[in-house]
Amino acid sequence: MKLSEIPAEEYLLEGNSACHGCGSSMALRTVLKALGKRTVLVVPASCTSVYQGMYPGSAIAVPVVNSAFACSSAVASGLKASLEHQGIDANVVVWAGDGGTYDIGLQALSGAAERNEDILYICYNNEMYSNTGIQRSSATPFGAWTTTTVSGKKEHRKDVAELMMAHGIPYVATASAGYLDDLYRKVRKAKRIEGFRYIEILTPCPPGWRYSMERTVEVAKLAVETGMWILYEYEHGVLRLTGVSRAIAAGKKKMKDVQEYLLLQGRFSHLSSAEIQEIRKYIAERWKKFADVRGGEHAVAAEFFV
Amino acid sequence: MRGLDEESIEELRWEIRLHGRGGQGVVTASKILAESAFAERYHAQSIPFFGAERRGSPVMAFTRISEHEIRERSQIYTPDCVLILDPLVMRVLDVFNGLKDGGGVVISTSSRISDEILPDISLTLVVVDGVGIALKKDLLVAGNPVVNIPVIGAFLRVFPHIGIETVEKVISEKFKRNSKRSVKALYSAYESAEVLKIRGKKRAEKVYSKKPGKIWIPASKPVVGVAGKTGYWRDFRPVINYSRCTNCLNCWIHCPEGSIRRENGEVVIDYDYCKGCLVCLSVCPRRAISSEREVFA
Numbered sequence: 179m180k181l182s183e184i185p186a187e188e189y190l191l192e193g194n195s196a197c198h199g200c201g202s203s204m205a206l207r208t209v210l211k212a213l214g215k216r217t218v219l220v221v222p223a224s225c226t227s228v229y230q231g232m233y234p235g236s237a238i239a240v241p242v243v244n245s246a247f248a249c250s251s252a253v254a255s256g257l258k259a260s261l262e263h264q265g266i267d268a269n270v271v272v273w274a275g276d277g278g279t280y281d282i283g284l285q286a287l288s289g290a291a292e293r294n295e296d297i298l299y300i301c302y303n304n305e306m307y308s309n310t311g312i313q314r315s316s317a318t319p320f321g322a323w324t325t326t327t328v329s330g331k332k333e334h335r336k337d338v339a340e341l342m343m344a345h346g347i348p349y350v351a352t353a354s355a356g357y358l359d360d361l362y363r364k365v366r367k368a369k370r371i372e373g374f375r376y377i378e379i380l381t382p383c384p385p386g387w388r389y390s391m392e393r394t395v396e397v398a399k400l401a402v403e404t405g406m407w408i409l410y411e412y413e414h415g416v417l418r419l420t421g422v423s424r425a426i427a428a429g430k431k432k433m434k435d436v437q438e439y440l441l442l443q444g445r446f447s448h449l450s451s452a453e454i455q456e457i458r459k460y461i462a463e464r465w466k467k468f469a470d471v472r473g474g475e476h477a478v479a480a481e482f483f484v
Numbered sequence: 485m486r487g488l489d490e491e492s493i494e495e496l497r498w499e500i501r502l503h504g505r506g507g508q509g510v511v512t513a514s515k516i517l518a519e520s521a522f523a524e525r526y527h528a529q530s531i532p533f534f535g536a537e538r539r540g541s542p543v544m545a546f547t548r549i550s551e552h553e554i555r556e557r558s559q560i561y562t563p564d565c566v567l568i569l570d571p572l573v574m575r576v577l578d579v580f581n582g583l584k585d586g587g588g589v590v591i592s593t594s595s596r597i598s599d600e601i602l603p604d605i606s607l608t609l610v611v612v613d614g615v616g617i618a619l620k621k622d623l624l625v626a627g628n629p630v631v632n633i634p635v636i637g638a639f640l641r642v643f644p645h646i647g648i649e650t651v652e653k654v655i656s657e658k659f660k661r662n663s664k665r666s667v668k669a670l671y672s673a674y675e676s677a678e679v680l681k682i683r684g685k686k687r688a689e690k691v692y693s694k695k696p697g698k699i700w701i702p703a704s705k706p707v708v709g710v711a712g713k714t715g716y717w718r719d720f721r722p723v724i725n726y727s728r729c730t731n732c733l734n735c736w737i738h739c740p741e742g743s744i745r746r747e748n749g750e751v752v753i754d755y756d757y758c759k760g761c762l763v764c765l766s767v768c769p770r771r772a773i774s775s776e777r778e779v780f781a
């Protein structure tokens with residue numbers, strides 16, 4: 179799609195307090211363009227709840243309900259029910275960090291997904307708790323430094339997007355701040371689908387990942403090009419890789435070595451070659467699961483999740 | 485201030501807002517007040533407020549004291565009294581915001597308070613040299629003078645509903661063996677605080693009165709620049725060379741700030757808010773953007 183087709187209207191206003199080069203605000207800006215005016219956001223405690231600004235001002239030009247950490251999906255479910263009852267047609271969208279999604283908000287998220295509530299849940303995944311100064315979450319990848327994994331995280335991350343597919347909801351997609359046109363298209367599509375929808379966006383964070391602020395897009399692209407992050411869409415039981423991930427699976431593009439991605443980021447600078455090898459192994463295994471999907475399309479078999 | 489000078493007491497209910505900076509004991513002071521009021525058989529509540537957690541950044545706390553059950557759980561927007569532990573906070577925050585006509589202001593400072601900085605309403609002003617007292621009574625935490633106790637002492641001068649002995653008891657229980665110096669500072673501040681009545685030129689507009697049990701939910705309005713002119717954050721300034729630019733819009737879509745506009749078929753950078761992250765420079769396929777050292781006058 180042409181970038182000129184993306185609306186010029188801004189819903190994330192200038193002069194907010196996000197850090198220089200913040201991947202989260204970059205993605206939110208595009209997401210709001212795709213959602214448009216008739217949208218209510220539910221934002222639990224996170225960087226976004228801080229950079230949206232302090233009362234009486236807001237940097238977000240659609241209504242925002244700031245929910246407690248654990249209950250954003252429950253709040254959104256209630257909001258949607260209330261709007262429906264009043265005959266108001268609006269997108270109810272959760273915008274939550276990975277801490278608020280993978281850890282603290284997980285039970286409410288799973289509950290709302292299982293009830294197939296008519297809401298869109300978007301997780302911006304910066305792979306840690308950034309707002310409180312970089313602590314590990316269960317989305318933090320193996321080996322990454324955070325203030326609570328000072329010698330590198332010992333466990334691999336969990337994957338909530340896969341968990342959402344296991345809930346059998348109508349739409350699941352992954353995206354990256356490196357491919358905003360792809361993100362825009364996925365949000366537009368999700369907006370039109372009824373029922374529970376889940377989109378997860380990889381959003382690099384310069385201070386947390388320890389890279390120079392102008393490289394956010396480069397880092398977000400490399401995550402996909404090296405197979406660390408896989409772009410896909412899951413619709414009505416069918417999984418389809420998209421963008422660069424699809425090209426790699428189809429053999430049209432060569433996957434880059436993950437070292438290129440790791441070397442850019444201070445949070446991986448302490449890794450030994452054995453640890454880097456472990457990450458390569460992880461990518462290969464995970465990738466096999468997805469890319470068995472020759473050409474990038476297949477029905478998700480039951481053993482997919484085994 | 486209602487109840488302070490014992491005039492026009494309609495319902496016995498006070499809202500006190502405390503201002504200071506992280507580490508000065510703002511929250512503790514709010515708790516001590518609430519616990520003391522509770523010991524005096526009032527209903528009481530203490531709520532801390534932190535912004536984005538940074539040391540030394542402005543901190544607020546709220547204390548409600550009432551004869552009746554308190555059902556609100558909100559911040560205090562129209563205080564009867566504000567306690568200011570650090571006068572420097574006045575430079576970055578409107579500490580008097582919403583203060584009721586006839587209300588009270590307690591400030592810890594060693595300098596004279598000029599009328600210009602006070603709101604133009606009638607008020608009772610209490611000034612105490614909190615730092616001086618803390619230094620004299622050796623009330624230091626990590627080398628910093630603790631002014632919260634002196635401010636409470638000064639407040640008690642104009643708030644007869646809590647006895648100073650009650651506060652002494654609360655402090656003694658709270659700080660146990662270390663409470664002696666605090667108690668001395670409390671009395672010293674109580675005695676040395678200067679109380680002034682100030683007649684404002686214009687009466688404050690009638691503040692919206694809150695009935696107990698009615699809850700007002702604050703809603704923010706969208707504004708550009710909630711965090712101020714973020715252009716001042718910039719160390720490097722992105723500059724577009726229009727002779728190379730093909731208007732591909734890559735910089736526009738990737739700017740995290742939305743500081744690049746599409747105007748008459750051209751991309752234009754808004755330097756008032758551009759933070760200078762240089763993402764635009766790194767995504768421009770035409771190398772049409774360069775960076776220059778920012779020099780602010």
Ligand SMILES: Cc1ncc(C[n+]2csc(CCOP(=O)(O)OP(=O)(O)O)c2C)c(N)n1
Nearest residue numbers: 223224225247275276277278306307308309
């Ligand atoms: C119940 C609760 N626990 C802890 C906090 C403190 N807190 C605020 S934001 C935050 C981190 C959120 O992390 P994440 O969801 O990953 O979003 P990010 O900060 O990375 O944008 C924490 C721990 C809180 N506000 N509420």
Ligand code: SF4
Nearest residue numbers: 196197200225308383
């Ligand atoms: S800490 Fe990271 S996620 Fe949070 S505002 Fe800064 S760049 Fe964005």
Ligand code: SF4
Nearest residue numbers: 739758759761762764
């Ligand atoms: S430097 Fe950053 S904030 Fe400024 S215009 Fe470029 S991308 Fe936007």
Ligand code: SF4
Nearest residue numbers: 729730732733735768
């Ligand atoms: S990215 Fe470069 S070429 Fe494209 S619009 Fe911006 S300045 Fe012009």
